[in-house]
Amino acid sequence: MIQRFGEEHEAFRKTVRAFADKELAPHVDEWERDEMFPDWVFKRAGELGILGAHYPEDHGGSGGDYWFSVAKGEEYLHIGSGGVAMGLLVQSDMATPCISDLGTREQIEEFLVPALRGERIAAIGVSEPGAGSDVAGISTVARKVGGDYVVNGAKTYITNGTRASFITLLCKTDPEAGYGGISILLFPTDTKGFSVAKKLKKIGNHASDTAELVFEDCRVPARYLLGEEGKGFYYLMQNFQTERLIAAVGAVAGSQAALDRSVQYARDRVAFGKPILKREVWQHRLVDLYTEVEAARQLTYHAVDCYNHERYVQRTQLSFDTVKKVSMAKLYVAEVADKVMDECLQLHGGMGYIEETFIARAWRDQRLLRIGGGTSEVMRYAIAKILGF
Numbered sequence: 001m002i003q004r005f006g007e008e009h010e011a012f013r014k015t016v017r018a019f020a021d022k023e024l025a026p027h028v029d030e031w032e033r034d035e036m037f038p039d040w041v042f043k044r045a046g047e048l049g050i051l052g053a054h055y056p057e058d059h060g061g062s063g064g065d066y067w068f069s070v071a072k073g074e075e076y077l078h079i080g081s082g083g084v085a086m087g088l089l090v091q092s093d094m095a096t097p098c099i100s101d102l103g104t105r106e107q108i109e110e111f112l113v114p115a116l117r118g119e120r121i122a123a124i125g126v127s128e129p130g131a132g133s134d135v136a137g138i139s140t141v142a143r144k145v146g147g148d149y150v151v152n153g154a155k156t157y158i159t160n161g162t163r164a165s166f167i168t169l170l171c172k173t174d175p176e177a178g179y180g181g182i183s184i185l186l187f188p189t190d191t192k193g194f195s196v197a198k199k200l201k202k203i204g205n206h207a208s209d210t211a212e213l214v215f216e217d218c219r220v221p222a223r224y225l226l227g228e229e230g231k232g233f234y235y236l237m238q239n240f241q242t243e244r245l246i247a248a249v250g251a252v253a254g255s256q257a258a259l260d261r262s263v264q265y266a267r268d269r270v271a272f273g274k275p276i277l278k279r280e281v282w283q284h285r286l287v288d289l290y291t292e293v294e295a296a297r298q299l300t301y302h303a304v305d306c307y308n309h310e311r312y313v314q315r316t317q318l319s320f321d322t323v324k325k326v327s328m329a330k331l332y333v334a335e336v337a338d339k340v341m342d343e344c345l346q347l348h349g350g351m352g353y354i355e356e357t358f359i360a361r362a363w364r365d366q367r368l369l370r371i372g373g374g375t376s377e378v379m380r381y382a383i384a385k386i387l388g389f
């Protein structure tokens with residue numbers, strides 16, 4: 001059997017599980033109602049070394065490999081709130097990996113280290129009212145004026161957006177240069193001219209805040225440019241793989257949790273004189289779902305193996321083969337999760353349709369997976385390109 005998690009990973013997993021079970025789970029219903037979990041959650045996750053476990057020590061992390069991030073992503077999903085998991089994963093696995101890859105020493109000290117401590121809340125700003133899947137179609141512009149960039153534009157659907165201390169922001173530094181005119185800025189939200197236009201109401205992930213943001217003549221120093229000017233699109237494509245992989249990891253764990261809880265429900269719920277679980281029709285449906293979740297897990301773990309080897313052992317850019325496997329994992333897992341949640345809700349009967357039940361929340365939270373971080377159609381598009389179609 002392949003040993004992916006060693007003793008250190010398992011000890012770390014216990015820390016995350018204790019944090020999730022004791023410090024998060026008891027409050028989740030309240031945070032779902034409030035449509036936001038509190039800021040201390042980031043700080044506490046930072047104190048426990050959870051956010052930085054898979055980052056180098058001189059970047060404020062613990063120097064672990066990517067399997068630490070996998071263990072964390074799996075444990076977050078046990079609490080039954082996609083929103084809390086999403087907010088925390090944006091902080092450590094979506095808005096920040098490119099700072100570790102490309103940041104100057106000053107940028108790492110100013111943005112990454114406090115983010116991994118949970119002291120500065122991070123967001124990633126890519127999507128706009130006029131462009132989501134078509135990333136190169138963004139219209140937020142950052143023009144160089146003296147020693148500053150002046151940013152104008154808008155972003156939408158931004159997770160952690162109402163309270164972020166900084167945004168890893170995709171903008172056009174040369175609007176005429178196509179893919180080569182896009183750059184990434186580290187944008188502090190206390191910059192004059194920045195505002196949160198709206199907190200968006202969502203059908204799921206209620207405990208995370210999602211916002212529409214406006215940038216009006218915001219001046220940020222040129223030293224906040226991440227990497228080289230004009231390479232932002234290519235940097236983002238690498239960063240997207242991290243985002244997609246952790247989304248797949250979380251979705252497998254969420255599907256497994258929904259199945260396990262549903263089996264328990266079917267064991268206890270009696271209809272026509274015997275537990276629903278004793279009906280062969282349900283046994284077979286559940287067996288199919290367990291099989292699909294296992295297949296999804298193995299595909300995801302294989303993608304993690306490739307990712308971990310290239311990023312943490314060889315320390316290279318990701319190959320097209322790994323990008324293909326990550327995209328396949330995101331695509332497949334999202335579709336499996338969709339099916340699992342729907343069948344599990346069905347198994348609960350009327351109880352599945354009642355607002356406060358675990359399965360109702362899991363069902364609506366997981367729907368984001370086929371949309372966020374690249375839709376299923378965009379995954380197919382990317383895979384078709386790599387396959388040379």
Ligand SMILES: Cc1cc2nc3c(=O)[nH]c(=O)nc-3n(C[C@H](O)[C@H](O)[C@H](O)COP(=O)(O)OP(=O)(O)OC[C@H]3O[C@@H](n4cnc5c(N)ncnc54)[C@H](O)[C@@H]3O)c2cc1C
Nearest residue numbers: 124125126127131132133157158159371372373374375377
């Ligand atoms: C809760 C939530 C949180 C989010 N958090 C963030 C965040 O933190 N930061 C951030 O930057 N973004 C965030 N997003 C945005 C998310 O990444 C985008 O919604 C997603 O990339 C899709 O973009 P879009 O919504 O503009 O859809 P569109 O691009 O308008 O697509 C609409 C439909 O057309 C399909 N489509 C598009 N192009 C093609 C094509 N070439 N071929 C076939 N079909 C196509 C899409 O698959 C989709 O079904 C979040 C979204 C949600 C809902």
